Amino acid sequence: MVSPKYHVFVCTSCRINGQQSGYCYSKDSVDIVQKFVEGIEEYELSGDVMVTNTGCFGICDKGPVVVVYPEGVWYGNVSIDDVEEIIESHFEAGNPVERLII
Amino acid sequence: MVSPKYHVFVCTSCRINGQQSGYCYSKDSVDIVQKFVEGIEEYELSGDVMVTNTGCFGICDKGPVVVVYPEGVWYGNVSIDDVEEIIESHFEAGNPVERLII
Numbered sequence: 001m002v003s004p005k006y007h008v009f010v011c012t013s014c015r016i017n018g019q020q021s022g023y024c025y026s027k028d029s030v031d032i033v034q035k036f037v038e039g040i041e042e043y044e045l046s047g048d049v050m051v052t053n054t055g056c057f058g059i060c061d062k063g064p065v066v067v068v069y070p071e072g073v074w075y076g077n078v079s080i081d082d083v084e085e086i087i088e089s090h091f092e093a094g095n096p097v098e099r100l101i102i
Numbered sequence: 103m104v105s106p107k108y109h110v111f112v113c114t115s116c117r118i119n120g121q122q123s124g125y126c127y128s129k130d131s132v133d134i135v136q137k138f139v140e141g142i143e144e145y146e147l148s149g150d151v152m153v154t155n156t157g158c159f160g161i162c163d164k165g166p167v168v169v170v171y172p173e174g175v176w177y178g179n180v181s182i183d184d185v186e187e188i189i190e191s192h193f194e195a196g197n198p199v200e201r202l203i204i
Binding site: 001002003007009012014016018019020030033034050052053054055056057059067069070071072074076102 | 103104105109111114116118120121122132135136152154155156157158159161169171172173174176178204
């Protein structure tokens with residue numbers, strides 16, 4: 001497997017016991033995942049960007065948390081309204097969104 | 103946030119609708135997560151390695167799937183018995199386990 005240019009991990013508070021509950025989940029992170037998936041298609045970036053939902057990163061007070069590898073950019077307090085800016089600025093233009101970096 | 107030296111993502115088939123079902127989950131990937139967590143503590147690598155469970159990577163036929171960033175090493179068909187080798191060879195000695203790379 002060749003890694004994508006940007007692999008976006010979005011915490012949806014999946015627990016390994018099968019429950020989905022926690023801070024990121026309560027702050028609409030499932031909608032954030034869907035907005036990323038739709039936006040990446042819209043911007044025709046499917047070849048460059050992969051989106052994966054995750055369990056807790058352990059920094060719930062900074063949630064919703066979005067991590068972008070291989071760069072290792074950590075975004076916090078992400079809202080649905082921030083997703084388009086991340087796609088456009090970071091994934092399309094190559095400039096991470098500084099104001100969201102934690 | 104500074105990314106860990108090795109961020110290990112293990113698919114536990116978390117779906118964003120809250121269900122946890124799928125191929126990796128059916129092949130004991132929850133136990134794989136727990137084995138990583140315990141092993142990393144045992145090998146005193148907590149400062150270098152972070153473990154996060156995830157939803158589907160879309161390559162279920164190669165599951166259970168384990169991805170290591172920032173390197174972008176993709177492991178497939180991982181079993182509980184492989185976890186100690188990954189910790190020892192990859193995370194402790196710096197040599198990815200070639201036979202498991204997909």
